[in-house]
Amino acid sequence: MDKKLINLLLIIVILILLAINIKIYINNNKDEESNSMQNIHVENNVQNIQEEKDINNTITNKVSEMTERSRMQSYFGTFIKYIEQKEYESAYNLLNESFKNNYFTTLEEFENYVQKYPKNIVVDYKNIDRQGELYVLEVEIKDVFDSTIEPITQRVVVRELGANEFTLSFQVE
Amino acid sequence: MNFNSKVTIALRKFFKKYGRIILVVFVIWLIIFLINQYLKKMPKQSSMLNTYTPDSPIIEKGGSVPKRYIENINLTVEKYFNYCNDKNYEQAFNLLTDDCKSYVYDNDISIFQQYVDNIFNTKKIYNLQNYSNVDGTYIYDMMILDDIEATGTTGGYEPYKEKIALKRIDDGFKISNQGYIENKDCNVVSEDENIKITIKSKDISYRKEGYNVTLTNKTDRYIVILDNTIREEITLNLGDQKRKVTNYSNASLILNPGETKNEVFIFDKFYDDQKNPQEISLENVRILENYGIDVENTVDNANRMYSFNISLK
Numbered sequence: 001m002d003k004k005l006i007n008l009l010l011i012i013v014i015l016i017l018l019a020i021n022i023k024i025y026i027n028n029n030k031d032e033e034s035n036s037m038q039n040i041h042v043e044n045n046v047q048n049i050q051e052e053k054d055i056n057n058t059i060t061n062k063v064s065e066m067t068e069r070s071r072m073q074s075y076f077g078t079f080i081k082y083i084e085q086k087e088y089e090s091a092y093n094l095l096n097e098s099f100k101n102n103y104f105t106t107l108e109e110f111e112n113y114v115q116k117y118p119k120n121i122v123v124d125y126k127n128i129d130r131q132g133e134l135y136v137l138e139v140e141i142k143d144v145f146d147s148t149i150e151p152i153t154q155r156v157v158v159r160e161l162g163a164n165e166f167t168l169s170f171q172v173e
Numbered sequence: 174m175n176f177n178s179k180v181t182i183a184l185r186k187f188f189k190k191y192g193r194i195i196l197v198v199f200v201i202w203l204i205i206f207l208i209n210q211y212l213k214k215m216p217k218q219s220s221m222l223n224t225y226t227p228d229s230p231i232i233e234k235g236g237s238v239p240k241r242y243i244e245n246i247n248l249t250v251e252k253y254f255n256y257c258n259d260k261n262y263e264q265a266f267n268l269l270t271d272d273c274k275s276y277v278y279d280n281d282i283s284i285f286q287q288y289v290d291n292i293f294n295t296k297k298i299y300n301l302q303n304y305s306n307v308d309g310t311y312i313y314d315m316m317i318l319d320d321i322e323a324t325g326t327t328g329g330y331e332p333y334k335e336k337i338a339l340k341r342i343d344d345g346f347k348i349s350n351q352g353y354i355e356n357k358d359c360n361v362v363s364e365d366e367n368i369k370i371t372i373k374s375k376d377i378s379y380r381k382e383g384y385n386v387t388l389t390n391k392t393d394r395y396i397v398i399l400d401n402t403i404r405e406e407i408t409l410n411l412g413d414q415k416r417k418v419t420n421y422s423n424a425s426l427i428l429n430p431g432e433t434k435n436e437v438f439i440f441d442k443f444y445d446d447q448k449n450p451q452e453i454s455l456e457n458v459r460i461l462e463n464y465g466i467d468v469e470n471t472v473d474n475a476n477r478m479y480s481f482n483i484s485l486k
Contacts, residue, residue: 014196017207068223071221096322098322130225132227155330169323169325171330
């Protein structure tokens with residue numbers, strides 16, 4: 001009686017697993033079919049987006065393991081990197097909306113302003129203060145190769161929305 | 174028997190003997206594999222290190238704010254702050270405790286209005302941090318600052334900080350601001366043949382206590398309580414230490430014959446220091462026949478000098 005019951009249970013488990021496998025197989029096939037419907041260009045784009053997603057996920061995971069101080073430094077570092085690489089739109093998109101409305105209503109205005117930053121930027125973090133959910137960073141922006149360029153001291157306000165998700169604003173002088 | 178038949182028989186025997194075990198092992202492996210795949214696909218929970226814990230007290234001795242009150246407290250403060258930001262003075266004033274209205278603003282909304290106009294000179298934002306909690310009074314540090322997200326701190330960065338206390342009154346919460354906490358009844362009377370001292374109440378702030386004292390000279394002579402000629406003249410005994418009165422450094426307290434005076438004795442004392450005031454001592458009460466500009470030394474000229482203690486227990 002016991003043996004029969006065990007056999008029955010084993011058969012049921014095997015059937016369930018078989019059904020799950022079939023479902024996974026069908027789903028995968030569907031995805032492949034829909035992918036094959038698209039042209040190679042789109043396929044490449046999908047691959048790129050997937051790669052980008054994977055990179056973003058890795059960065060997000062790394063950021064979420066950092067301390068608050070390191071995260072803030074990483075966020076402002078991202079902003080500065082965009083400016084250094086002349087990716088002004090990406091940097092502009094990181095700004096707080098009200099701040100943009102107050103000081104840089106257009107990307108051009110922002111682009112003109114950041115021309116005052118040195119070409120090869122190194123950031124010295126002087127202080128990090130916390131105001132509720134906001135962080136106030138005091139930074140010194142210098143040229144890594146040219147010490148004759150006067151360093152720019154600025155306060156930067158960062159709001160962290162999630163791991164590697166943030167908005168920022170800065171002291172405009 | 175050919176080779177194929179031999180292999181077939183061997184395999185049959187093998188699977189007959191070990192088939193069930195192989196199947197069980199395979200099933201277990203498959204289950205683990207599928208669970209692993211499922212867990213991989215689950216979204217990761219973000220657990221970033223964060224030091225912002227607004228509802229955890231900085232001084233933990235008095236315990237935490239009960240969870241059931243946190244939302245109500247935050248809503249009350251938010252409402253009060255928005256009223257102040259919008260210069261809605263009356264509604265903001267109504268969220269203050271009666272003690273606070275009376276002590277801090279003398280029940281005069283125009284004084285409160287001056288305070289609001291002074292702090293809220295531009296649109297402000299705020300943040301709260303629970304500081305300490307004592308017997309149902311929840312004390313917070315309230316930081317008021319410009320909307321630094323919108324300004325990027327352009328034009329300055331000078332946060333204004335004050336302590337506020339929240340107390341549950343009639344199913345809701347009311348606020349005491351500017352470091353003031355509450356008024357507490359004392360109802361203490363102490364007298365001898367020379368003086369009668371009544372302490373009706375005390376006004377408690379986070380950093381100090383102000384005792385509302387009535388002193389009556391029962392004699393036809395002069396009584397010098399304090400004239401800053403002796404190091405300690407009025408003290409508050411906290412059990413393990415004595416604190417000097419702080420608001421008479423440039424003043425004197427002398428009772429003319431038969432005179433009654435209402436005074437406030439202020440002492441430094443943190444609200445959450447868990448010390449219980451034991452007594453107020455008038456350390457060197459001096460009784461003089463005459464008092465005036467010609468009597469410089471109230472110690473040498475005193476007919477009698479003694480210590481008068483008022484128990485606060």
